[in-house]
Amino acid sequence: MNAFLAGNSLMRGLYCWLAANQGNAQECSPGWQPGMAARDGLLPAGWEWLAFAVTASVAAFLVLNLFLLLAMFYTYLERRLIGRFQVRIGPNRTGPWGLLQPVADAIKLLTKESIIPDGADRWLFNLAPIAMVVTMFMVLAVLPFGEGTFIADINVGLLFLIAVTSVNALAVFMAGVASGNRYAMFGGVRAVAQLISYEVPMVLSVVGVLLLAGSLSLVDIVNAQRVPFLLLQPLGFFIFVVGASAEMNRPPFDTLEAESEIVAGYHTEYSGMKFGYFWLAEYSAVLTTSGVIATLFLNGWQGPLLPSHVWFLLKVFGLAFVFIWVRSTLPRVRIDQTMAFAWKFLLPLGLLNIFVTAAEILVLGQPQGEGRVFSTGGLWLMAGINVTVTIGSVAVFSRLVSLRTPALPVPAAHLSRVEAR
């Protein structure tokens, strides 16, 4: 419990207010905060577990609601910015500059009838949107939003994050198969193929970060970034961003819900707030993924002058802007090319990245204790090598790898169908 609270100013204040000076809470030893030194907690001794539970619930509640507000604002921002990319105005009718548009959308979705199709599997159909939203919010549990502001700093944070986000594939598949619609089934089957495939290069790209930081805890990873890992791991950054946009069904990899092909993909049959859940999950996924990328590659909350939370938000929305920009520019990749891109292009690049990073750590790092440390010159040398390797390997691979596939021969028996009739 103490390790849990260490460095977590988000929860420590409340916890100490409830359970300070109980003798067994060293975290709240006198002087943990000036001016509140000799105050006793509200709860009697032996009730720290309750203080802990209340603190955790309150923190989770706060973070979740703040995040939902941010996600609502983000939906507005995305529509507005895409409007500007398309040289039009975007939503501007509800409230000043259309700021209340997400509220209007939510009201509309809530008042709509929630239809369950006849052929649907009711249980799975209702469960899928919840599974999708819940897994999306579980990422928030380990994400550090600022200096000392996180819900939990667990020592396998990155592993938790990867594990939780891959449940997403299950939710999408559930929605697709339970709908009893063939378009939805196409979306669900594509989801299984695409989401699981892109897990592999994504995890491989993160290994480079792990090698450099020497820890799975996200807080430790941020603290380990003397130089942003974007410079040390440009190839890993590239693979992670591409993989993440495939995981989030963002264009150009939005084959799961490709509007022009399979209507709406896995959520074709959803209406009302169940559709709203999918919508919410997709938009908030952009924010959480941007948060993860900012944490892993862009120095997290660290930055000069401004408060740490502001830096974090700036980085998150900067990355979100890039995602919006990409969405408004690129056409969709075909599903088999999406798969080929993951296995033929990103996977070898990810392995190359691990190999290069490991070799650099061996050659450039000086052993110290359990790990290795780098001189500033060594870091810059490493950045230079890695940027060169990235540009070179991407260029070479785009020459080597062809994503095009020919038409498959169709048995003549199928072709005779129309004539036979």
Added chain:
Amino acid sequence: MTTGLGLSAAPPGERYKRLLPGAMSMRSEPVTVNVGPQHPSTHGVFRLRVTFDGEIILDVEPIFGYLHRGSEKLAEERTYTQVITLTDRLDYVASMTNNQAYVLAAEKLAGLRPPERAMYLRVIAAELQRIASHLMATGFLLNDLGAFATPLMYCFREREKILDLFEMLCGARITLSYMRVGGVFQDAPEDFWPALRKFLKEMPGYIDEYEALLVENEILVTRTRGVSVLTVDHALNASVTGPMLRASGFPWDLRVVDPYEVYDRVRFDVPVGKAGDNYDRFKIRLDEMRQSLRIVEQCVEQIEPGPVRAESPALLRPPAGDAYARIEGPKGELGFYLVSDGSIAPYRFKLRAPSFINLTVLRDLVIGWKLADMIVTLGSIDINMGEVDR
């Protein structure tokens, strides 16, 4: 194996078995999906009954007629002037060229020759309409490719300018009814010419922008190069015309091989594709827009003041006989066949709709390709259901 669809065929897994002996023991069966009539990218109310093996298309059966309005029959009860309003509604993104083809047929029937200025005005209007139609085709093709409407919005921005020009010419933006048998209804207003010059100056820059946005884009190239190749022989056998035929590498343009109006007085190139794949069909439309701009520029230089309408009675009664006139429409050879029995209404009115005939090759183009390719191929054919169903 007999499936629920009444197909008696080896299961599609068979061919994987041949490739990987013993690896494929999973039982699978084809799935039939109705793509349309209500689907985001069927360009109107077009329905395709598609049989899939996974993502791969085994069979396509196009079903149309949802927008049938009986234009050909309606025309038999209307005077020659009134029929012009019906032609507006055939290919509703290219009303001007429909008008042009019809009035050419009616003029041939009635033995009228429009004045010079009218012919120039018609060519200017028709070429502007070709640009507008190609802009729509390109924008919606990119929408079918999944580009989230950005190229579409850029294309619409320029199309709006053309529609503004049309509004100056004839007071309407879509259903134009600009041309009349024996000329055009009225001369262009004074402010049309500066606006047209401004458009001609700006438009090449916008086409450059589309090319920077699209032509080199790796995703677009990967998705369209080599996909759904239409060979010249196949195209000629299916009597495919227009940009689709030229994309296959056959330089057939009625403006050159059978010049009508003033096309023999302007110089322009006929862009030709190489492979006849989806990429060429997309690219050739961008190239044709540049050529259309060239034609309009030359027409603006050559046009001279004068009457815009030939002398003709208010109620046209062409002598008994028949006439066929064809033009190079934005989608292909657009022809009208008119039979007159000497009365005020045509006895028979027959339309050769280019996109209907181009659509006939769809099944051969998409079999063996994937669902996403079928949508793109359909977009690259550039159909318009108003014209297909009539």
Added chain:
Amino acid sequence: MYGLGILSGMVVTLKNFFRKPFTVSYPEQRLPQHPRFRGEEFTWYEERCTGCASCAKFCPLGIIRIVTHPGGTTPAEGDSYAIDVFDIDIARCMFCGLCVEACPYDALFMGSGFEEAKYRRRDLVISVERLRAAEKRPSTWYRPQLEGQAYDPRRDGSLPWQKAGREPWPYHLPQRPQAEGEKTTGEGTP
């Protein structure tokens, strides 16, 4: 190749990001409308109308209904039929303007508005009372005499019949005599 095409596309969209939007917020802002715009509500000058029903005959859809009785007089044309009913069913109208083109007395003009949405179809029938009472904002479509006066219906407001002018040119003749007060040359004319 090498992702450069994607990058050049991204530059294009970023360039457009900083452009002024080309759409407008419709009810507050309006796009400029050309005087030739074929609008929904018709402008009819009873003083000129002789009740000949040419418009009704030329309408491709037959949506103009005219009932007359002998014995009217128009200040412009002398003896004429008096109009009892003049219904234009704009619910079915396609605004081709052939009725305006057919009118030999320049009595019928296209309107210039486009905001005639109604809740009931019968409200879309323009009756003779409504035509009489309506504000006269004629479109210059097929009325070269109005274009000669540089009249803009959205800008200039209601136009009485004396000012609407008469076109001395029967429309089916090729060469139009120069109308009075019409501009003969303009800078833009090729």
